[in-house]
Structures are given as structure tokens and as C-alpha cells.
Amino acid sequence: MPADPLAPLADLPGVAEAVDAARVACEGLRWHEAYRRRWREVRAEAGLRSARASAAVDGARVTLDVVRGLATGATSREPGGAALPGRADPHVDRALGAVRAAAAVERLMPELGARGSATLPPLPQLLARLHVAAATGWLDDDAVGRVRVAGAPQDLTGLGPAPVGDEVAARLDLLGRTVATTRAPALVVAAVVHGELLTLRPFAAGNGVVARATSRLLVTARGLDPTGSVVAEAGWAATPQGYLGAAAGFATGTPDGVAAWVRACAGAVVDGVARARHVADGVLAGRLPAD
Template identity: 45%
Template sequence: MNDPLAAIAELPGVPEAVQEAREAVDRLYGHRVLRRRSPEVSAESALRGARASAALEGVDVPLEPVRLGEVTDPVVQGALRVSAELGRLGKTWRSAPRQVLARLHTLAAAGLSAEPGRPRTAPTGADPLGLGPAPGPEETAVRMSALAGLVTGTTKAPALVLAAITHAELAVLRPFGTADGVVARAAGRLTLVEHGLDPKSLIAVEVGHVDLGDAYAESLRAYLKGTAEGVGAWVRHCAGAVVLGARETTAICEALSR
């Protein structure tokens, strides 16, 4: 049986990076604060993740005004709506990913798109990460069908690998033409949750991507080359973001314990 994700999981440096991420998640899940306050930690992680996702989309605002509801920017508001909805979309994600992506875009692109939730039918100039032109609508549709097959299919690859490929495909294809990055990062996080790496949605992985700075866009450009080296570099980047996201959530736990 063809399993392209399993092949990606064996690329140089990927098994080690995935293992490091797994160990970081396991250490976090053993934190004593999570025995009683896991929902609080998850909520704070979601807030920080939404702020970070908006920052990666080009709207970088401080956390406290976001927490206090003082930021009205539509990108930030969209990221917050997406983050709040993720917990209700898990089961549907594994069976009907296109439906979930349409819902995520409807939430992310309110006030930004004339047709939120609808795949684009024309070229898009949206390129917040400087990746270059997005594929045309026909190629995008074919690759989106392939992505849906990966999400609903079976694989021996770790959840992190599936999440990384899901994230990258949505980020580079830009299937909606607006707020695609917010949707891509949400889909990546949802995959980590539903495929067992982070079942309580504690990891602030979006913060990890921000903390890695220019490496986020650089790794996506490497992925775009389609080479084994480029794809491996992106998956290793995502593993690093999980490690840093776990560190961020550990800091949340420590703050609550004080």
C-alpha cells in the first residue's frame, strides 16, 4: 500500500526531530498543574496561538490587548474565532476535511473576503510570507483532493509528519486567497490533536513558529522545491516549533503554579 507520509517520516534528520518533539510533549503532559487545570492551560495556549498566527499573517500585536478584547483588527479577530472553534471540529476533520477547511476559512476571513469559505477560482496575489505566486486554481484543486485523501486515509507516519504536510500544502497553495495562513496553522494544530500527539490541545505550536523567526518562511520555501531535502527541512522545522510550543506551555503551567 502506498504511504507517501511514511517515506517522508524516514527522511534524514526527521525521525530524530520527531522523537525530540514527542519527548517535549511527554514532559509537558507530566506537569503537575495539568492534573487540575488542564482546561485553563489549553485556553491560554489557544489565545497565545491565535495571536501568534495573526503575527505570522502580518498583524503582530501584543498579547495583553488581545486578551482584553481591545484589538479589532479582522485578521486577529479571525484567528481568535478559528482558535475558539477548533475543539468542535475534531471528529469532522478526520472524515470531512474539506468541510472543516471551509468552516475555518469562514471564521478566519470574515471581513476580509467577499466569499468566505469558498475556494478561489482565479489566481491570487496574497503572499504574506513572500513565497511567490500560488499555483493556479486547477492545480490547487488537484492537490487539495490529494491532501484530503491524506487526512482521511491511514499512514504509519507520526502525527507530526501529517500535520506538517497539511500545514505546508495549505500555506503554499493558498486555496482561498485570503487568511490561508491562519487556516493552515489551525489545520496543522487540529491534526496534532486528532492524531494523538497533543490530544488536549496544549501545545502553543504557532508561538513556536514565531519564535523560529525567518525560518518559518524559509522552510516553506524549501518545501516548495519539492525535493526530499526541502520537505525534510520543513518537517524538521515543524518539530522544532512543537518543542518551542511545549516550552511556551510549560511556562504557562509554571505561571499558574505560582
């Protein structure tokens, strides 16, 4: 294994160009007027949109107003409507989990303009923390924040069988050590962590929200998007089958599959920059875009 196992990924077809495209897009976003004094507002609004889109990727589609209500406590988890009288709406439950995960990520993000690199918890601790945020309230308490030791995950079944038993823990350990030592570009690191978490599905459910929240944090903490406002998840929500297809390609471990996944992640960042700019425009105008 090379000293930095992620270093060779830069030589895969189209990866270097995709990394450059994402970097250029994020650099351009940084100089939007809204980030001079109102970056916190832009980041907060972008976080809500990221959470909404992340939940939608998993099939939990709610309005932006509902997400805002969940973030402020104004939206109740109950009732579930005529189909689920007296019970929480499962879509709202999942969206609430995504909102909490987004908030947890934003608490770990460095401030815009902060000097030095961000210090993040070790990956296993980070994943457990994000899973508690994402899954509390709708997943069995015994499974919340705990890596699977037996049984198959309940989600992302379209990706095929997930690893089980000791293999899950071993690969998470390797992933954590790789993240701690790699000097690969932030886009590559975030894409690999995102893809590997979808492949492993280390928790009983809620893996997608955790994977996307972790990716968002790494993109910011490692300096690609210092604004913390790129809404990469929205592109995935618009084409969930394409997202799963690219993730399945990554899971094969083939050079073509991995390269296609990294390129797709870069494309989502570029698209997310345009969405962040839309939010920043709205913050400056005092009129947030409807969607």
C-alpha cells in the same frame, strides 16, 4: 505512488529523530501537575497565545491583552487610530480572525484523557470552516470560505507563485484523501498539511492562519499533544523569515526541502512545549505569565 504516500518521509534525513524529539517533549508535558484538573484553563490560555503568535507571523502584531479582549468581546475592532480614523484596525481584524480560528479548533479537540481517536470533519469542510472564522470581517464576503478558482492569492507572496485553477482543487482533494488514510506520525501529517496549505494558498487571503490552526488541531487530534496546549506558533512568530524560508523549501518538493520543513515543524513543537509548560506553571500559581 506508495500505499501511504507519507510513509517514506520517515526515511528522510533527520526526520525520525525530529519526530522522536517532539514526541518525548509532548509526553513530558502531559504529566505536568496542571493537567490533572486544570487542563481546560491551560488549553484556553495557550490557545490565545497561539492565536496571537499566528497573527503575528502574518505581520499583525497586537498585545496579549488585546487578544484576551477580542476573545471576551471587551476589545473593539474600532477605531484604527489616527492613521485610520473611524475604521477598523487591520492588525486587530487579523488577530480577531486568528482568535476565532483558534476557538473553532479547540471546539474540535478531544478532551484530555478521552478514549479513542477524534473524529474530525473531512479536510475540505474543515478548511472552509476555519477560513470563515479567520477571514470574516476583513475579506470580501464572496471569497470567505471559498477555494480560489481564478486569480492569485493576496498573501504569502514571498513563497512565489501559487497553483491556480483546477490544480488547487485536485491537490486539496489528494491532501484530504491522504490525511484520511495515512498512518504516518502525527507530526509528519501536521507538517505536510501545514506546508501544503502554505504552498497551495487555496483561499484569496488568510491562508497562513488556516494552515497553522489546522496543524495545531492535527497535532492534538492525532495524539501527539493530547493537552492541546503546545504553542508552536510562537517560534514561527519570532523568526517569520525562517518560517517562510522553510515553507519555500517544502514547496520545492525536493527531499531536502521537505525534510527541513518537517524538522522545523518538530522544532517548533519542542519550543511550543516549553511555552505550554510556562503557561501551566502560571495556571498552577494563579499568576499567568505576561508573555
